[in-house]
Every structure is written in structure tokens, then in C-alpha cells.
Amino acid sequence: MSQPFYITTAIAYPNGKPxxxxxxxxxxxxxxxxxQRLNGREVCFVTGTDEHGLKMDQTARAAGKATRDLADEMSLYFKQMCKTLDISYDHFCRTTAENHHTASQAIWKRLEASGDLYLDRYEGWYSVRDEAYYDESELTDGEEGQKLSPQGTPVEWTVEESWFFRLSKYEQPLLEYYAANPDFIRPDSRxxxxxxxxEGGLKDLSVSRTSFDWGVKVPGSENHVMYVWLDALTTYISAIGFPNETEEWRKFWPASVHIIGKDIVRFHTVYWPAFLMSAGLPLPKMVFGHGFLLSRGEKMSKSLGNVVDPIELAQLFGVDALRYFLLREVSFGQDGSYSxxxxxxxxxxxxxxxxxxxxxxxxxxxFKNCEGRLPANGGHHDDDNALLELIGNAVSKQIPAHFEDLAMSQALEAWMQAVFACNAYVDVQAPWALKKTDPERMETVLATLFMCIAQLAIAALPIIPGSATKLLDQMGVPNEARNFADAGTHWYAQLAESGFQIAQPIxxxxxxELPAEEGVAA
RNA sequence: GGCGAAGUAGCUCAGCUGGUUAGAGCGGUGGAAUCAUAAUCCAUAGGUCGGGGGUUCAAGUCCCUCCUUCGCUACCA
Known part of the structure; x- marks a missing residue:
């Protein structure tokens, strides 16, 4: 019986293209x-778009579109991105979906039933232009005594009715949870x-708005919409059936890990667990905050004109090349640089x-020397055994251990070391020379290499699924062997006996090649 | 201001709980080889591990301090 593994990306805010x-x-x-699938786990992988909130509303208005239409359009871009990049999600969730509204209202009712919601007023300096509240300390004095926001827009003292969540109540429970579950938040710096x-103290959180209506309606307070984060975070459970006791829900909650950007760690490690505690639901096992990608060491921004379209990149260099680069070059959890x-x-x-x-x-x-069949394994020498052992160890131990630890760059480093060993072996054995002096030995060497390369391709499947699969197909490696447990088993003899022939390798x-034009920014 | 991250070979970076001559890739240099996508393999490159101080038998690896870069500071991945 395989152990379930539930993983999510953050639910992207689609007020721009991916x-x-x-x-x-x-x-x-x-x-x-x-x-994890190749590791024998039953995986559920969820991604999606978080389409509510003020910004979507504003963006749509600015573009002269209905908010719903903008959401549809933008969400589609994210879905297309996933397709282009070979993202093997099981569910793509949109927060505008009806079942998601139902789920959000269900969790709201649970918070309410726990006595953690209360109606109060939210007061503060509000900028209509920015649609945001500011603290007194952030304000500057403009002409004629008018107070100005950090953006230089006028603010006025505003009072808004709002529901509040008793976040303060969960200060101690959260700290205790962190202490008891040292791997809940990773990396350590986060x-x-x-x-x-x-530890600095938690204030209750305003969790509803009356200033706009693009969101999930608060049960019993129809003029309120839910705080966009409360709604967005709920995706992680609505995606697998909550509030219904579906099979998926029972199997996959709590999540194994939420993969998120470092900028939203707080929402996932403070608010989300507090909501779940209040709702009486188990907490995710891990939240991992990855780093940002920088363009030549600089933050990407529209004003710098260095924003990169991932679809263009994939078309330019190839999907697997892009995937490999990002996962090999960037240490997961840290910022990385792209060029x-x-x-x-x-x-x-x-x-x-x-x-x-x-x-x-x-x-x-x-292909050239074995008359269209797989080379015969004529008894291994020490060199062969040493290589097989090295590759086997990398593929069955080191690489999976690194993957398990979410250290993809280290997994790939180990993978490369194994590749180097194979190339060194080829040069030492020089099968092209053996062809004349000892054809049997040549076949054994080539058979050894064949087995090693197949294992390396299997180990690379999570990173470069498209090309690794093509290679395994060329090599005729049976599907049953294409996983971490079986990669090193004795499928070769059977494949050779089956009469399988490789075609001219491609x-x-x-x-x-570097694009002629400087950069590939749109 | 507060909190946090980073500063290691020309470049990009690894270095977990402190311990033999500080590592990898790329680049450079010198060889070898020619099966292959002008790809590969071997050897090599003498970096005060940002500066200073301290703890220790022993410190990139712990403590203090200073310098530089960067992020966050309550609702933009």
C-alpha cells in the first residue's frame, strides 16, 4: 500500500501573465x-489561481473588462504555462469555482463556531487611490496639512465594519507547534x-471587507466578502473535496508540503495553521519557502524591462533545458540568478x-557494432562492477535522498558525478578499440554502459521528463523498470532476449546557442 | 530603526551538528584519445574562506564588532 503524498504550489494571483x-x-x-510518484507514493499535486481580491477588480476595470472575464483569461495563461512546462498537476483550482466558495464558507462557519470571529470596526488612514490602509507612522504631511500615504496619495481617517479573526489566541499554540515540528517551516531561515x-505578538486579523464585492460572500453578512488570503488558502483543502468527506480528502489531508515563495511564508506558517487549528483540522506537514529568481543578479521588474516570459524561454531553449537549468543551478530555498x-x-x-x-x-x-541487438553481457570485470556499483548507489541512494530532502540541485550534482564516471569509463575501456581486439569484451562494456545510462535516465525523469522518456523509449527500457526501486534490477537480460533492437540513435x-539579440525579455 | 540573508579560486557556487594538505562546475593552461552533438578523458590552476578581535588543543564552520550587498517589516509569486 503506497503512502499518499499531497503537494501544492502557491495558488497564483493572476492579475498579470505568469x-x-x-x-x-x-x-x-x-x-x-x-x-514521489517514481518513488512509489500515491501523489496528489495541486496548483491553481487565486482570482479574488481588490487587485483583480482594479486590473479588470483598468482594462475595461468584467472581472470574471479577466479571471477566465488570466487563469488560462497559467494553465497553458503548466502545459508548456510539462507540469503534471492533478487538479488546477480556481478560487472562483463554486465548490471553492462553498468550501470557504464552510471553513468560515467553523471559525465562527469556534468563537474566533467577531464583528468590529477597522479604523485607520485610508487612501482611496491606493485602496489601502496606512499606519500613522508611514504618513507624510503634504500641502495645506493634508496627510499623504507613502505613495504620495491623500489619505483620510476611515472606519469600516469588518470581521476579525482571533489570531492572538493562537500565538502560543503556534509556537508550540513550531517547536514540536521542527520541519514544519523550511528552510530554517524562514x-x-x-x-x-x-513571539513578537499577534494581533487579531481583519478577515472581511465591505469596500468591494469581488470575493467569497461571508455567510450571514452578505455585504462582506472574505479576506482574500483566507479564501485563497482554503484552496488547499477545497481542491481535494473539503468540506465533503471525499476519498481524496481522507487520503491526502494533511498536505505533505506546500511549496511557496519566500514572500508569502507568513500567510502559510501563521495565518493558515491558525485558521486550521480554529477549524479543528490537521496542519500541513511542511511549508517550504523557495527563493526568488534574479535576472543577472537584479530583481526582475516591469520598469527595468527584464521580466522574462517562461513560455518564450521554453520555446527558445527547450522545456527540459529550462527545467534542468532552474533546478540544477539554483539551490532550492535560496535566491538564484538567471541569464x-x-x-x-x-x-x-x-x-x-x-x-x-x-x-x-x-x-x-x-547500433553500429552489434548487428541490431543489445550487446551480450559476457561476465563483468572489476571495472564494470565498480561502475555499476557507483551508478546503482547514486540512483538508488544518493539521488532519492536528496530529492526526499527537496534538494534538487544536490540530486543533480550527484547525478552529474555519475555521468562523469560513465564518460571516464568509456574512455578507459575504449570499446571502439576492443571492437578489433576483443569483440566480446566490447559487448560487455557496452552492455554495462547501457544499463548505467538507463538508470541515469530514470533518475532524471523528475527533472527532464520529456527527454528522459524519449531516451528510455529509444533504449526500450520497460515501464516496470522506470522507477527508483526497479531501475537497477535485472530487466536488461530480458530486454536483450526479447530481441529488442535499437534504431539509429537520435x-x-x-x-x-546564445540568442543573437541581447536578452530574451519581452 | 527592527528582523533576516549573503560576502569562499577569474566566473557561478557547495561546504550538516567546529578537526587530516579548503571543494565542484565553467573558464584558462598542458597532455591523451577519436566511438560521439568540435563532444570526451587525464593533469593543473597556489583562494589571508569580507576586515578586526575572541573562545578552543583545533574555526569558512561558534561568539563579539566593523564594512559591503540584498530582502522583509502585517495583506503583490
């Missing part, structure tokens, strides 16, 4: 999900931040030159 940050999160989450924040030069260099060195060429040279030798990782 950018490389969304792509990065989706790719990283997808790699983990794919790994945990430290969160703990410090909570066309970096991706070309990394992908050419690792995928084209090292791994791709290894597969190509090996399969070519087999290179799967073409060398990339």
Missing part, C-alpha cells in the same frame, strides 16, 4: 511530485523569521556534452 517566478515554482513542485514574528549565458553554458555542459553525448556515443556504438539534447 512570469519566470511562477514557472520556477511550478517546475520545482512538479519535479518533487514526479519524484522558520527563524516566523518564530520571531510570532541566457548561464542557461546555455549549463545546459550545454551538462545535458548536451556530458549526458547527451554519453548516450549518443554509447548507443551509436551499439540526439536528445542539442547544443544551445
Amino acid at each position: 512570469h519566470i517566478g511562477h514557472a520556477y515554482e511550478a517546475i520545482a513542485t512538479d519535479a518533487i511530485a514526479r519524484f 522558520k527563524n523569521e516566523t518564530v520571531k514574528f510570532v 541566457p549565458e548561464a542557461i546555455v553554458t549549463r545546459v550545454n555542459a551538462d545535458l548536451a556534452n556530458s549526458f547527451g553525448n554519453l548516450a549518443q556515443r554509447t548507443l551509436s556504438l551499439i 540526439g536528445l539534447f542539442p547544443r544551445l
Whole structure:
């Protein structure tokens, strides 16, 4: 019986098209999900769009569209991005969906039943232009004594009726939970931040708005819509059936891990667990805050004109090249830097030159020298056994351990070390020379390489699913062997006996060239 | 201001709970090889691990301080 594994990305706010940050999160989450499937777990992978809130409303108005239409349109971009990038989600959730509204209202009622909601007034300096409240300390004095927001817009003292959530009540329970579950927040630096924040004291949270109506209606207070985060976070449970006791719900909640950006750690590690505690539901096992991608070390922004469209990147360099680059080059949890030069260099060195060429040279030798069958395994030498052991250890131990730890870059580093070992082995054994001196030995060497390359391709499936699958298909590796437990088993002899023949091998990782035009920004 | 992250070979970065001659990739240099996507393999490059102080038998690895860069500071992944 396989152990369920439930993983989510953050639910993206689609008031603009997806950018490389969304792509990065989706790719990283997808790699983990794919790994767990290959690791024998039953996986549920959820992503989606968080379509409520003021900004969507404003963006739509500015574009002269109905908010609902904008949401439909934008949400589609995110879905397309997932398709382009080979994101293997099980559910794509939209917060505007009816079942999601039902779920949000259900959790609201639970908070209310726990006595954690109360109606009060929200007062403060409000800027109509910014549609935001500011603290007194943030304001500056403008002309004629008019107070101004940090953005320089006029503010006025405003009183708004609002529902509040007794967040303060959960200060101690949260701290106790963090202490009892050291892996709840990762990486550690994010945990430290969160703990410090909570220790600093929690104020009750305003969880409804009356100033606009694009959202989930508050049960019993129809002029209120729910705070967008309360609604958005609920996606993680509405996606798998809540409030209904569906099979998925019973199987997958609590989530194994929420993968999110470092900027929204607080919502996921303070508010979300507090809501769940209040609702009497179990808490997710882990929240992982990944870093940001920088363009040549600089933050990406529209004004700098260095915003990158992930779809364009994928078209330019290839989906798997992009996936590989992001997961290999960036240490998961830390910020990383992107540039066309970096991706070309990394992908050419690792995928084209090292791994791709290894597969190509090996399969070519087999194709040309073995009369269309797989080479015979004529008894291994020490060198062969050493290589098989090294690859087996990498594929069955090191790489899965790193994946399990969400350390994709380290998994790939171990993977590359194994690739290097294979290339070194090829050069030492020189099968092209054995062809004349000792054909039997040549076949054994090629058979050894075949088994190693297949294992390496299997280990790479979570990262570069498309091309790894193509390679395994070329090699005829049976589906039953394409997972971490069975990659190193004895499928080879059976495959060879089956009479399987490889065709003229086709290179799967073409060398990339730097685009002629500087940068690829839109 | 507060909190946090980072500063390690030319470049991009690994270095967990302190312990033999500080690591990898890329680049550079010198060889080897020619099966393969002009790809591969071997060797090599002498970096005061931001500065200073301290703890310790022993510190990139702990403490203090200073400098630099960056993020967050209650509702934009």
C-alpha cells in the first residue's frame, strides 16, 4: 500500500501573465511530485489561481473588462504555462469555482463556531487611490496639512465594519507547534523569521471587507466578502473535496508540503495553521519557502524591462533545458540568478556534452557494432562492477535522498558525478578499440554502459521528463523498470532476449546557442 | 530603526551538528584519445574562506564588532 503524498504550489494571483517566478515554482513542485510518484507514493499535486481580491477588480476595470472575464483569461495563461512546462498537476483550482466558495464558507462557519470571529470596526488612514490602509507612522504631511500615504496619495481617517479573526489566541499554540515540528517551516531561515514574528505578538486579523464585492460572500453578512488570503488558502483543502468527506480528502489531508515563495511564508506558517487549528483540522506537514529568481543578479521588474516570459524561454531553449537549468543551478530555498549565458553554458555542459553525448556515443556504438541487438553481457570485470556499483548507489541512494530532502540541485550534482564516471569509463575501456581486439569484451562494456545510462535516465525523469522518456523509449527500457526501486534490477537480460533492437540513435539534447539579440525579455 | 540573508579560486557556487594538505562546475593552461552533438578523458590552476578581535588543543564552520550587498517589516509569486 503506497503512502499518499499531497503537494501544492502557491495558488497564483493572476492579475498579470505568469512570469519566470511562477514557472520556477511550478517546475520545482512538479519535479518533487514526479519524484514521489517514481518513488512509489500515491501523489496528489495541486496548483491553481487565486482570482479574488481588490487587485483583480482594479486590473479588470483598468482594462475595461468584467472581472470574471479577466479571471477566465488570466487563469488560462497559467494553465497553458503548466502545459508548456510539462507540469503534471492533478487538479488546477480556481478560487472562483463554486465548490471553492462553498468550501470557504464552510471553513468560515467553523471559525465562527469556534468563537474566533467577531464583528468590529477597522479604523485607520485610508487612501482611496491606493485602496489601502496606512499606519500613522508611514504618513507624510503634504500641502495645506493634508496627510499623504507613502505613495504620495491623500489619505483620510476611515472606519469600516469588518470581521476579525482571533489570531492572538493562537500565538502560543503556534509556537508550540513550531517547536514540536521542527520541519514544519523550511528552510530554517524562514522558520527563524516566523518564530520571531510570532513571539513578537499577534494581533487579531481583519478577515472581511465591505469596500468591494469581488470575493467569497461571508455567510450571514452578505455585504462582506472574505479576506482574500483566507479564501485563497482554503484552496488547499477545497481542491481535494473539503468540506465533503471525499476519498481524496481522507487520503491526502494533511498536505505533505506546500511549496511557496519566500514572500508569502507568513500567510502559510501563521495565518493558515491558525485558521486550521480554529477549524479543528490537521496542519500541513511542511511549508517550504523557495527563493526568488534574479535576472543577472537584479530583481526582475516591469520598469527595468527584464521580466522574462517562461513560455518564450521554453520555446527558445527547450522545456527540459529550462527545467534542468532552474533546478540544477539554483539551490532550492535560496535566491538564484538567471541569464541566457548561464542557461546555455549549463545546459550545454551538462545535458548536451556530458549526458547527451554519453548516450549518443554509447548507443551509436551499439547500433553500429552489434548487428541490431543489445550487446551480450559476457561476465563483468572489476571495472564494470565498480561502475555499476557507483551508478546503482547514486540512483538508488544518493539521488532519492536528496530529492526526499527537496534538494534538487544536490540530486543533480550527484547525478552529474555519475555521468562523469560513465564518460571516464568509456574512455578507459575504449570499446571502439576492443571492437578489433576483443569483440566480446566490447559487448560487455557496452552492455554495462547501457544499463548505467538507463538508470541515469530514470533518475532524471523528475527533472527532464520529456527527454528522459524519449531516451528510455529509444533504449526500450520497460515501464516496470522506470522507477527508483526497479531501475537497477535485472530487466536488461530480458530486454536483450526479447530481441529488442535499437534504431539509429537520435540526439536528445542539442547544443544551445546564445540568442543573437541581447536578452530574451519581452 | 527592527528582523533576516549573503560576502569562499577569474566566473557561478557547495561546504550538516567546529578537526587530516579548503571543494565542484565553467573558464584558462598542458597532455591523451577519436566511438560521439568540435563532444570526451587525464593533469593543473597556489583562494589571508569580507576586515578586526575572541573562545578552543583545533574555526569558512561558534561568539563579539566593523564594512559591503540584498530582502522583509502585517495583506503583490
